[in-house]
Structure formats: C-alpha cells, structure tokens
Amino acid sequence: MSKPIKPTESELEILQVLWSKNKATVREVHETLSEHKDSGYTTTLKLMQIMFEKGLVKRDDSNKTHIYQANVSKESTQKQLVGKMVNALFGGSATELVMQALGNNKHSSAELEEIQKLLDNLKNK
Amino acid sequence: MSKPIKPTESELEILQVLWSKNKATVREVHETLSEHKDSGYTTTLKLMQIMFEKGLVKRDDSNKTHIYQANVSKESTQKQLVGKMVNALFGGSATELVMQALGNNKHSSAELEEIQKLLDNLKNK
DNA sequence: CTCATAATACGATTTATTTCGTAAGCAATT
DNA sequence: AATTGCTTACGAAATAAATCGTATTATGAG
Structure with a gap:
C-alpha cells in the first residue's frame, strides 16, 4: 500500500501552487499565496x-x-483526501458524495456530458 | 449567508454519530467511536x-x-466541506471531484442507476 | 442513610500547526 | 571593502486540537 499523504491545510495551499507551476521558488509561491492570505514570507x-x-x-x-x-x-x-472525506462525511459512500456534488449545480452541460460518458462506461463493465 | 461551520476532524466523527442516532448520550457516542479509535471517555x-x-x-x-x-x-x-475541498483540491471544479469519486469504483449498479437518474434530471433543466 | 456507580465539570498537559523574528550567507553595486 | 537586498536556517512563540486526571455531584441499591 502507498504511504498515507496527510498535508495540512496550509501545506495543501502550497501544493496547489506547485502543481500549477510545476517548479517554483519560495518567493513565487509566497507571492501567489499572498493574493488570498497574508502571512509573512518566512512563514511560507x-x-x-x-x-x-x-x-x-x-x-x-x-x-x-x-x-x-x-x-x-x-x-x-x-x-x-476524497477517500477521507467520504468516510468522515458520507459514511463511506462515495455515491453520496457524488450526489451531493452533482446537486450543487455549477456544472455546464458539457461537463454533464462528460460525466455521462464516464457513467455509461462504468455501467458496461 | 450562513455561518461558516468548521468542525475539526474529531468533531466530525462525533457529528456522524449524532446524525445517525439523532439523539445520544456522551456514553453512547463514546461507545460507538470506541469501535474505531481508542481515546478515553472524558476526551469524548x-x-x-x-x-x-x-x-x-x-x-x-x-x-x-x-x-x-x-x-x-x-x-x-x-x-x-465539499465546497472547501473542491476549492482546495480541484481548483474549484466540482465536476472534477465527481469524476474522481466516480472513478474510484466502489459503486454498485443500483447506485450508478441512481446517479444516472439525477444526471438525466439535471440535463433536462 | 450510606455506598457504589456513573455522569459532568474543568484544569492541565501534550501534540500539532502556524507564525514570526533574527542571524547569517551570498551577490551585485557603489 | 562596505552597503544593500534577497535568501536560507532555525529557534521560539502563539494558536489550535486532542487527551486525560481528578474533583464533585446526582441517583439508585442496599
């Protein structure tokens, strides 16, 4: 089994930046984060x-x-983390999570199509 | 807007129990939690x-x-919390979260049907 | 009434997380 | 060489979360 990754809230924010930029200096990460929160450079x-x-x-x-x-x-x-959330909030049912996320509008019809495709695919397994 | 609910990890576990039982004593909650973790009664x-x-x-x-x-x-x-996760991990795209959760097997065909229904419903809006 | 049991209250400790101040190094500029 | 401006390193404080020990109180059994 793979090692349990458990980034904290703040670490996740940093990972987000690194994932999007691929490589970055502390300064760059900090600048990006500064748009949303305000902690000092040395904190980052x-x-x-x-x-x-x-x-x-x-x-x-x-x-x-x-x-x-x-x-x-x-x-x-x-x-x-999705797995953890499914356990912590949806009693282990990933389906419930999907329902909840789907119910929260914010999906374009193109996105719905995409989900539909994946779904069809799963059903024919 | 509604107040920001921000239960911690442990609080979430307790809420889980309360949601499922509707009402419960500390003792009952503790007994339930004990199945998975082992902390003392007074902690609960x-x-x-x-x-x-x-x-x-x-x-x-x-x-x-x-x-x-x-x-x-x-x-x-x-x-x-799903909203928070969508932002923190999926760059705001709830669709990506759905895809991820769907991809993680663990869905019975009955569940897939249910999702299908919801999906059709959304598409006809 | 007295004792045992089980519950709450609450302070204190431990552990985790976030934050920052300060020191020290390096490099370009004066 | 001294000054300035970034950079890393690192200790330590501030905050948050989880855990537990002990005191106190209510209640029912004997």
Whole structure:
C-alpha cells in the first residue's frame, strides 16, 4: 500500500501552487499565496522547509535560491483526501458524495456530458 | 449567508454519530467511536462540551445524563466541506471531484442507476 | 442513610500547526 | 571593502486540537 499523504491545510495551499507551476521558488509561491492570505514570507519558507523534511516536496538547492517541486502527485493526494472525506462525511459512500456534488449545480452541460460518458462506461463493465 | 461551520476532524466523527442516532448520550457516542479509535471517555465528553459551546450541538440537560443532538445539519455541513475541498483540491471544479469519486469504483449498479437518474434530471433543466 | 456507580465539570498537559523574528550567507553595486 | 537586498536556517512563540486526571455531584441499591 502507498504511504498515507496527510498535508495540512496550509501545506495543501502550497501544493496547489506547485502543481500549477510545476517548479517554483519560495518567493513565487509566497507571492501567489499572498493574493488570498497574508502571512509573512518566512512563514511560507518555514512551511516549505517542513514539507521538504516530510517528503511532500523536493528541491534543487544547487543554487542559492532553491527551486521547489511537489513530490506527491495531485491525483494521489486527491484520491487520498476524497477517500477521507467520504468516510468522515458520507459514511463511506462515495455515491453520496457524488450526489451531493452533482446537486450543487455549477456544472455546464458539457461537463454533464462528460460525466455521462464516464457513467455509461462504468455501467458496461 | 450562513455561518461558516468548521468542525475539526474529531468533531466530525462525533457529528456522524449524532446524525445517525439523532439523539445520544456522551456514553453512547463514546461507545460507538470506541469501535474505531481508542481515546478515553472524558476526551469524548470534553469534545462534546466544546462543541456545545461552539453551537455545533445542542443538549437537553434537564436530567443528570445529558442528551445531545446535532445542531448543524448533515447536508449543510457536507455542502460546506465539499465546497472547501473542491476549492482546495480541484481548483474549484466540482465536476472534477465527481469524476474522481466516480472513478474510484466502489459503486454498485443500483447506485450508478441512481446517479444516472439525477444526471438525466439535471440535463433536462 | 450510606455506598457504589456513573455522569459532568474543568484544569492541565501534550501534540500539532502556524507564525514570526533574527542571524547569517551570498551577490551585485557603489 | 562596505552597503544593500534577497535568501536560507532555525529557534521560539502563539494558536489550535486532542487527551486525560481528578474533583464533585446526582441517583439508585442496599
């Protein structure tokens, strides 16, 4: 079985940035985060150092300014956390989660089509 | 707008029990939780007292043994937290979450049918 | 009434998470 | 060489969460 990935709230925010940028410096991550929250630069730095120790990110420190990169995939993290949520909130029923998420509008008809396709696919298994 | 419900991990476990039983004593909640985790009775008690102060649960303390009940609905809590997860992990796309959850097998054909129905319904809107 | 049992209250400790201040290094500029 | 401006390292404080121990009180059995 794979190692349990358990990023905290703040670590998740940082991972988000790394996933979207692929590689980034602390400064870049911090700038991005600053748009939404306001904590100091060293806070972001410290968090990323801790994440490095935990193995959540890797980094190239051959230059003075280190370059960070996520070391856990977005997909496995999503899978992990969605699973946890299904257990914690939907009594283990992924179906219930799907229903809830579907019910929350915000889906274009193109998206609904896409879901439909996946669904058909599953039904013919 | 509605108040931001933000139960912690442990509080969520307790809410789960309360939602399923409707009403319950600390003892009952604790017994149920004990099946999965092992912390002391007073820990559960303390948590429920804190939840009471926060307004997450209500209680009838007219008798020595207090009767607790959730004071936030399962639905609104789910909505709240799923929304948060969609933002934190799926860049705001609820559709992506649905796809991820669907991909994770664990759905009976009856469940798939149910989802299908909901989907058709949404498409005809 | 007295004792045992089970419940609540509550302070305190432990552990996890977030935040920041300060020191020290390096590089470009003056 | 000194100054300035970033950068990392790192300890430590602040905050939040979970856990537990002990005191107290109510209630029913004897």
